[in-house]
Amino acid sequence: MKNKNSLGSVLRKIISSSKWMTLTTVIIIAGAIATALLPPLVLERIVNRLTAHQPIPLYLALIYFGLLALSGLLESGQNVMITVFGQKVTHGLRSEMCAKLQRLPAAYFARHEAGKTTSRFVNDVDVVDSLFTNGIISMFADACKVLSILAVIFYKSLGLGILMLWVTPLLFVMTRLFQKRILKAQLANRAAVGNVNNHVPETIRTIRMIRTLFRQKYMEQKYDDYIEESYHATDKSNLYDSIYSPIVIFISSCVIAVMMICAALGGQVQQFFGVTVGTAVAIIAYVNKVFDPLESIGMEIQNIQSAVAGVKRINEFLNEPEREKTDESVTGKGPIPNTKPCICFDHVSFCYDKENTVLNDLCFKVESDEAVTLVGRTGAGKSTIFRLLLGLYCPNEGRVLVDGVEASKIPDTRKRKLFGYVEQSFHSVSGTMAEQISLFDPAISQKQVEDAARLVGLHESILALPEGYNTPVEKAIFSQGQFQLLSIARAVAASPEILLLDEITASLDSDTERRILDALERACEGRTVLSISHRLHVNTRNYRIIEIGSKCL
Numbered sequence: 433m434k435n436k437n438s439l440g441s442v443l444r445k446i447i448s449s450s451k452w453m454t455l456t457t458v459i460i461i462a463g464a465i466a467t468a469l470l471p472p473l474v475l476e477r478i479v480n481r482l483t484a485h486q487p488i489p490l491y492l493a494l495i496y497f498g499l500l501a502l503s504g505l506l507e508s509g510q511n512v513m514i515t516v517f518g519q520k521v522t523h524g525l526r527s528e529m530c531a532k533l534q535r536l537p538a539a540y541f542a543r544h545e546a547g548k549t550t551s552r553f554v555n556d557v558d559v560v561d562s563l564f565t566n567g568i569i570s571m572f573a574d575a576c577k578v579l580s581i582l583a584v585i586f587y588k589s590l591g592l593g594i595l596m597l598w599v600t601p602l603l604f605v606m607t608r609l610f611q612k613r614i615l616k617a618q619l620a621n622r623a624a625v626g627n628v629n630n631h632v633p634e635t636i637r638t639i640r641m642i643r644t645l646f647r648q649k650y651m652e653q654k655y656d657d658y659i660e661e662s663y664h665a666t667d668k669s670n671l672y673d674s675i676y677s678p679i680v681i682f683i684s685s686c687v688i689a690v691m692m693i694c695a696a697l698g699g700q701v702q703q704f705f706g707v708t709v710g711t712a713v714a715i716i717a718y719v720n721k722v723f724d725p726l727e728s729i730g731m732e733i734q735n736i737q738s739a740v741a742g743v744k745r746i747n748e749f750l751n752e753p754e755r756e757k758t759d760e761s762v763t764g765k766g767p768i769p770n771t772k773p774c775i776c777f778d779h780v781s782f783c784y785d786k787e788n789t790v791l792n793d794l795c796f797k798v799e800s801d802e803a804v805t806l807v808g809r810t811g812a813g814k815s816t817i818f819r820l821l822l823g824l825y826c827p828n829e830g831r832v833l834v835d836g837v838e839a840s841k842i843p844d845t846r847k848r849k850l851f852g853y854v855e856q857s858f859h860s861v862s863g864t865m866a867e868q869i870s871l872f873d874p875a876i877s878q879k880q881v882e883d884a885a886r887l888v889g890l891h892e893s894i895l896a897l898p899e900g901y902n903t904p905v906e907k908a909i910f911s912q913g914q915f916q917l918l919s920i921a922r923a924v925a926a927s928p929e930i931l932l933l934d935e936i937t938a939s940l941d942s943d944t945e946r947r948i949l950d951a952l953e954r955a956c957e958g959r960t961v962l963s964i965s966h967r968l969h970v971n972t973r974n975y976r977i978i979e980i981g982s983k984c985l
């Protein structure tokens with residue numbers, strides 16, 4: 433199922449849900465731009481009065497300092513609002529992506545490596561965050577600042593305005609050139625530091641092999657090469673950094689000097705550049721103010737450029753096809769009709785990719801309360817049958833029915849009551865021992881948790897732990913066999929009607945296997961059981977064998 437979702441729709445949602453915040457941000461940005469322009473104008477008046485030997489009224493001085501303070505305040509407010517807005521976008525985006533993750537089909541996870549999906553959640557969202565906190569909004573504010581300063585300069589001195597019109601783009605190009613070189617050097621440095629960080633633990637991990645095979649010199653040389661690279665990259669970055677500021681100061685001084693010289697010349701040139709002393713002071717302040725936003729715009733363009741790829745990747749993720757929506761009306765207190773047979777594979781064909789058919793025209797039925805073992809060579813498709821049964825995949829042909837309902841149409845809320853799935857190994861979740869069994873399902877009471885643990889014979893062992901059922905789970909708390917018992921307890925805690933057992937004793941010794949089979953015997957009582965097993969002696973109950981790989985059974 434294709435769905436139309438994107439960063440744009442998340443943004444629209446955030447803006448419409450925080451109208452007041454958006455409006456306040458716009459007002460504060462406009463206020464910050466306006467108040468940044470005012471202090472030099474007041475200064476101009478003060479200086480003009482000074483040069484005319486007139487007294488300076490107190491209110492002018494107060495207005496000047498008041499405007500400086502207000503401008504600083506609004507500038508901070510602008511940064512705060514932009515950061516808050518960016519955080520809201522990050523939060524909204526991560527929530528939307530997390531919800532999307534739950535709606536993705538199992539095939540997505542088979543096609544995409546976990547690391548790459550994680551990187552979309554972490555790195556790409558961070559990049560989008562910087563797009564808002566240090567990108568488009570700040571760039572818009574800075575561009576407005578530059579334009580309004582240029583407009584004031586034009587108004588005050590036409591000659592200087594025209595001069596600035598030439599100088600500003602040149603300065604911007606120069607700033608970008610410096611920034612690109614600094615960034616390149618920083619990236620090279622980051623790569624070199626990454627290599628150093630990898631090299632040290634690798635050396636420690638393989639130190640015995642290095643010494644026994646006399647590779648110390650090689651490892652030492654490699655380390656020296658990495659830190660040499662880092663040294664040169666940092667050197668370059670520092671060099672560009674140190675010469676950029678003097679160049680900017682030199683250019684701004686040249687502009688001011690040209691204005692002063694031209695203003696001092698007589699005739700038309702003086703008229704063109706003519707300014708009072710006060711205006712000259714104000715203009716010097718404005719010229720200096722142009723450089724900061726120009727420098728910021730360069731960095732903001734950089735952020736926007738690197739965010740474009742992140743936005744693209746996030747939009748790709750949000751537009752991934754989703755699972756078919758299930759009919760919630762089949763949820764709840766068993767509206768699924770209890771028809772016989774309980775499970776039915778009706779001429780099912782399935783392939784993960786077009787080239788390899790895994791199941792071809794498979795038919796079998798399992799009655800209610802029946803116990804069945806699926807056997808077949810490795811790769812015959814036994815685990816695939818479970819995945820189809822759990823509705824994680826849909827068959828390409830035929831139907832998979834559970835109590836007469838297509839498996840993929842059964843809602844998740846119903847599945848926990850319907851299926852108990854025990855995998856080959858236990859996957860713990862971060863939480864307490866009780867939470868390993870309940871999986872944070874509020875519908876499963878503490879009594880049900882303890883009953884499940886009792887059923888598999890783990891109750892006493894759990895009570896013996898320092899905090900009993902509230903003991904946080906770590907790797908070393910139980911043996912592999914005990915963890916496998918815990919996964920049976922987890923599967924039966926919600927009293928499911930069907931138990932799916934996937935090679936659960938595959939990697940256990942015979943003593944532990946016996947304990948687990950005993951626990952299973954109790955857990956399977958009164959339930960429909962489907963198990964996958966390579967070892968037929970696993971059948972303690974009267975299991976019917978279904979061989980996968982042969983045709984209709």
Ligand SMILES: Nc1ncnc2c1ncn2[C@@H]1O[C@H](COP(=O)(O)OP(=O)(O)OP(=O)(O)O)[C@@H](O)[C@H]1O
Pocket residue numbers: 542784785790808809810811812813814815816817
């Ligand atoms: N997510 C997947 N994407 C593509 N192919 C897959 C995927 N999962 C399994 N397969 C392929 O489908 C075939 C059947 O796999 P399945 O795990 O169902 O076999 P099995 O009978 O359970 O094997 P085993 O007894 O070794 O566990 C195999 O060839 C496997 O490589």
